[in-house]
Every structure is written in structure tokens, then in C-alpha cells.
Amino acid sequence: MKAIIIDEYGPADKLTESNVAVPTIKDNQVLVELHATSINPIDWKIRAGYLKDNIPFEFPIILGWDAAGIIKEIGSNVTEFTVGDRVFARPATTANGTYAEYVPVEEDLLAKLPENITFDEAAAVPLAGLTAWQCLVDFSEVKEGDKVLIHAGAGGVGSFAIQIAKHFGAYVASTASEKNKALLKELGVDEFINYKEEDFSDKLSDYDIVVDTMGGEIQEKSFKVLKNGGKLVSIVQAPNKELATEKDIKADSIWLKENGKQLSEIAELMEKGVIKPVIGNTFPLSEEGLRKAHELSETHHAKGKIIIKIK
Numbered sequence: 461m462k463a464i465i466i467d468e469y470g471p472a473d474k475l476t477e478s479n480v481a482v483p484t485i486k487d488n489q490v491l492v493e494l495h496a497t498s499i500n501p502i503d504w505k506i507r508a509g510y511l512k513d514n515i516p517f518e519f520p521i522i523l524g525w526d527a528a529g530i531i532k533e534i535g536s537n538v539t540e541f542t543v544g545d546r547v548f549a550r551p552a553t554t555a556n557g558t559y560a561e562y563v564p565v566e567e568d569l570l571a572k573l574p575e576n577i578t579f580d581e582a583a584a585v586p587l588a589g590l591t592a593w594q595c596l597v598d599f600s601e602v603k604e605g606d607k608v609l610i611h612a613g614a615g616g617v618g619s620f621a622i623q624i625a626k627h628f629g630a631y632v633a634s635t636a637s638e639k640n641k642a643l644l645k646e647l648g649v650d651e652f653i654n655y656k657e658e659d660f661s662d663k664l665s666d667y668d669i670v671v672d673t674m675g676g677e678i679q680e681k682s683f684k685v686l687k688n689g690g691k692l693v694s695i696v697q698a699p700n701k702e703l704a705t706e707k708d709i710k711a712d713s714i715w716l717k718e719n720g721k722q723l724s725e726i727a728e729l730m731e732k733g734v735i736k737p738v739i740g741n742t743f744p745l746s747e748e749g750l751r752k753a754h755e756l757s758e759t760h761h762a763k764g765k766i767i768i769k770i771k
Contacts, residue, residue, distance in 0.1 A: 463560035464750045465520040469509030472754040475559075477747045478520065482562050489564045490541055491533040492549070496583035497558035497745075498526040499766040500616065504754045517555040524558035524768070527551050527565060528573065528582035538567045546573040548727075550586035550718045559750060561770060571723035574731035581730075584737035584765035588616035589726050591716045595671050595693045596624050599714055604629030606668040609660065609685060611678060613649060614640035616765045617695060619738040621671050622647045627734050633667070635660055640763065643738065661685055672696065683709065738764030745770045 465478045485491050503523045505511050528548040531541055541547065551558065551565045573582050595617075596602040608625045612618045613634030625632045626648035633651035634644050641652050653660045661681040668690050670682040675696035682692055683703045692699055692711040699711035729735040740763035741756060743749035753766050 461561040462745065463522050464745065464747060465522050465559070466507055467519050469507065469512060471508070472504070472751040472758075474507060475523075475747060475750045475754065480520075480522070480560070483556050483564045485533060485535050485564045487535040487537040488568075489535045489566050490531045490538055490547075490570065492527055492529045492547060492563050492565055493532045493771075494527060494529040494558055494561060494563055495579035495769075495771040496528045497524045497768045497770065498583045498587075498616075499753045499757045499762075499768065500525065500587045501757060502553075502587075504758055507754065515553060521555045522557040522560050524560075525551055525553060526583050526586045527558045527563050528579040529563075529770075532562070535567075540567060541570060541572075546575070546579075547571065548573050548579075548582040548586060549720065549723065550590055550716070552718055559745065559768065561745075567720075569718045569720045569723075571720050571727050574727055577727070577730050579771075580739060580742065580767050580769060581737045583767055584616070584739055585620075585726060585730070586723060587716060588765060589620045589735070589737075590719060590722055591617050591695055591714075592620035592624050592671070593722055593726060594714055594716065594719075595695065596621060596628070596669070599693045599712065600669045600671075600691045602628045602630055602669060606630040607666065608632050608669040608671070609664060609667050609682065610634045610671045610673075611682075612636065612673045613644045613647070614738070614763050615673060616738075616762075617673055618671070619643075619647060619764055620735065622649055623735045625669075627729060630669075633660070633664055643763070647738075669693070672699070683707065683711075739767055740764040742767045742769055744768070 614636040635655040664685040666687040672694035694713040704711035
């Protein structure tokens, strides 16, 4: 099968096209014929070698951990899915990723894809959508009437977080550049903050939840907008424990947990039109396509999700 691999760590030009064997599946897995995948920051962080101590893969590595496609084969212990099912998933983080024509996925990580959702749309969801869900629902226990600040609302995680928070009845503020104001308003943002011209920590106060997608100074300032007893969840770095203790804030960083059941809940909301992926760019499964996609993601200014079209 065709796959885009890396044989060593380095810049985007280390992504090369290769012909590799179709993966064999275990008893609890299915083989998914991929129609689309997407780019996430973990992809290029692994490619560049930033995570080699935490995720010590052996080369060659097929990156990518968003899957959308059709089941071509099922393991002997699989009971909830069958050949021909349209599915999507955030597969386990292995060296057999989704920049390829086929990928093995454990049954408990799969979700069935509603008929009214395209493969491109589905590929945008698993990693970013589950991250947003676990930040807001699992960690923050978001509820109706909560005031929620979501940083970088035009990005992959941010755009899903806005829609999830609104679904639960929260009042949502979000930061982005002026060019993305219309998008954020369309997603349901109640208070838009142009981060280039305004300091969110001067404008906002008494917030219940902050979803930090930026880290650094922005994370530090986020403590100022939270009320005593509020919650700060980060997807980039561990929050300052001293600042959290001062205001009795529940603060932590989370690492995504793959979860087919939660993805099925998100799928139901997508089917109803409650959650809609924001797709900013689409590239083909090729050396050039993946290199361009990585370079765009590394700018930190990509709008929504970057999709890789496979079929």
C-alpha cells in the first residue's frame, strides 16, 4: 500500500512516499480502508523529534492519528462492526499511523459514521473533537450557565470546544484574529476578542472555565479571568500550581485518551447538525501534499482542520 513515512527525525522534507505492506490485524481489530485523515500538531512534533523520549517509535514511522474510511476486514473477536461499515476513529498512537491507504484500529476505538457526514468531515473530528470533549465534559464538567473562555477558537480544538460548550448551554468567549471573527460568531461565540488588539485578561472576569490551547504567558494570564473555584485545562503544558492554589482553581493538563464511545456521542451531535467540523485546507496523500500540510500546521495559523484526502 502507499504510505507517507519518515525514516529519521527532521523537517517536513523527511516525509517521503513509500510502498509498505498492508497491516495485519489482531483479533480485536478491524482493517480500515482510509478515505481521509487529518493533520494534528502531534504529527509534526513527532516528526521533528520533539517527542522521541515520550513516544520512542522505531523507524520507519507512518504518522497520522485520525481515521475515516470503510472496514475491509474484521478480527475474530469483533462483534459490533462488520465489513463495509463506514467508520471513523482516533487510533492508538503507534508507528502504523494514518498517512496510508489502510490502518488497523481496535474495535473499542471505532465509531460508526452517520450517512450525512462525509469522510473528509469525519477525518477532521477524532483527535481534536475528543480533546475538546475531554477538556470540557470530562475535566471541567461544563454545564448550562457556565462562562467559558476558549483560546484560539479558530483552530482545530478551539472550534470544536466552542460548539461543545454552546451545546451544554455555556456562555462562550474566544480569542482569534479579526479575520476569523465571522467564523467564531457562526460557531456561537458570545464574546469575541481580537487577540492582536485586545488583552483578554483586561476584558474578562469571573469565568468558570478556561480551555488553554496556547500555554506560556497566555496560560498565566488566564488565571486572572477565573473566579475562585474555577477550572483551567491545558492541552499544551502543566499549569502553574501556585497560581491555581491561590484561587482554589482546579488546573491540569490533559493528554487525549482514545475513546470510541465518546466519539459515537460526538457523531450523534454531528448527525443532528449541532457540531460541524471547520475544514480550512485539503491536501492529497503524497510527499508534496504532506510536506505542505505539515508546514502549514507548524505556522500555528491554520484555520480549522487540515485534511488529507486519500480516496
